[in-house]
Amino acid sequence: MTPVAPGSVIGILGGGQLGRMLANAAQRLGFDVDIYCPEAVAPAARACRRHWQGAYDDTALLTEFAKACDVVTLEFENIPVAATEIIEATGTHLFPGAKSLAVSQDRADEKAFLNGIGIATADYRVIDSDLDIAPALLELGGTGLLKTRREGYDGKGQAWIRSPHDIATAWADVLGAPCVLEAGIAFEREISVLVARSSRGETATWAPPHNVHRDGILAISSVPSGLPHDVEQAARAQAIRLVDALGHVGVLALELFVLPDGRLIANEFAPRVHNSGHWTPEACQTGQFEQHIRAICGWPLGDTRRLFDAEMVNLIGEAGLVDPDKLSPGDVLTLYGKHEARPGRKMGHITRRLNPRKD
Numbered sequence: 001m002t003p004v005a006p007g008s009v010i011g012i013l014g015g016g017q018l019g020r021m022l023a024n025a026a027q028r029l030g031f032d033v034d035i036y037c038p039e040a041v042a043p044a045a046r047a048c049r050r051h052w053q054g055a056y057d058d059t060a061l062l063t064e065f066a067k068a069c070d071v072v073t074l075e076f077e078n079i080p081v082a083a084t085e086i087i088e089a090t091g092t093h094l095f096p097g098a099k100s101l102a103v104s105q106d107r108a109d110e111k112a113f114l115n116g117i118g119i120a121t122a123d124y125r126v127i128d129s130d131l132d133i134a135p136a137l138l139e140l141g142g143t144g145l146l147k148t149r150r151e152g153y154d155g156k157g158q159a160w161i162r163s164p165h166d167i168a169t170a171w172a173d174v175l176g177a178p179c180v181l182e183a184g185i186a187f188e189r190e191i192s193v194l195v196a197r198s199s200r201g202e203t204a205t206w207a208p209p210h211n212v213h214r215d216g217i218l219a220i221s222s223v224p225s226g227l228p229h230d231v232e233q234a235a236r237a238q239a240i241r242l243v244d245a246l247g248h249v250g251v252l253a254l255e256l257f258v259l260p261d262g263r264l265i266a267n268e269f270a271p272r273v274h275n276s277g278h279w280t281p282e283a284c285q286t287g288q289f290e291q292h293i294r295a296i297c298g299w300p301l302g303d304t305r306r307l308f309d310a311e312m313v314n315l316i317g318e319a320g321l322v323d324p325d326k327l328s329p330g331d332v333l334t335l336y337g338k339h340e341a342r343p344g345r346k347m348g349h350i351t352r353r354l355n356p357r358k359d
């Protein structure tokens, strides 16, 4: 693929904060950005050249949008695969491809795919009806996490089952949707690997952050992770194996549990830029948003070297109503431009650069 030249138009499916930060990075490299999303008001739609407001099944509007763009990408993994097919039918490239999207949209397919390429996940059972739960629970050792196969995020669509008495409530919590039941993992910590793969097949990873979740939502990501070098290297190697196997183009985040003995258990992956990589623009030579744009435009990847120890703190709900007078001068603040601070809503984040790296 010939590189997409500065001045071209990058289309993004999805209007959230990830799209907004992708748009900012693309604009800095000289691109124009068009956003396609159903919402009338959206963080990314306020930071672009043109906002195409439409449904993901509006063939005519998606086609017109695709024709107006030189390359299309996405910031949201639950875009219907059919929408990506409509775009590709116009001859405009869409990255990442349908494979990354389809596999990551279904937790059962995702785990089977990871296991198939030699990446360990929690033991799991596919749950099609509430009658499947009791035997699966027994096989998994009596405790499990029920997760909807599709459309869960920020801990939504999940319910713990710690005894057969919990089954009915858990099944009601997930609204009887098709699920997987996963064995509970007694992890020592959670990390993620941000990895980029370009349309030329070049790959690069960043140092894996240590991620702390609160109420199922990412609260803090920090680097260094505190893990031994060989564990980090093994995690990075898994992420590269994954993007190569998917033929993925763009950034991808692989979430991993680390067991007390250092073994890695993959949790899930997102075929896009990720909240746990929000520290990379401030702490690394090249951040995840710029890298994603480079990758989908067929540019060489940037250097992912980490220049600082760093901590990224999410501003969730009311915490996102920032009083500028209360900021520390060293805090790098990013706000997503959301007008209403609902509980659990990601409003922005702060990155703190800690020690400069000397090595």
Ligand SMILES: Nc1ncnc2c1ncn2[C@@H]1O[C@H](COP(=O)(O)OP(=O)(O)O)[C@@H](O)[C@H]1O
Binding pocket: 122, 145, 152, 153, 154, 155, 156, 182, 183, 184, 185, 186, 190, 213, 216, 255, 267, 268
């Ligand atoms: N099998 C598991 N065992 C223990 N904790 C889990 C397990 N699966 C998920 N969790 C916890 O719940 C969080 C959210 O689950 P995840 O599958 O990543 O869903 P989401 O799509 O909401 O991010 C994880 O980051 C982890 O803290």
Ligand SMILES: [Mg+2]
Binding pocket: 255, 268
């Ligand atoms: Mg997750």
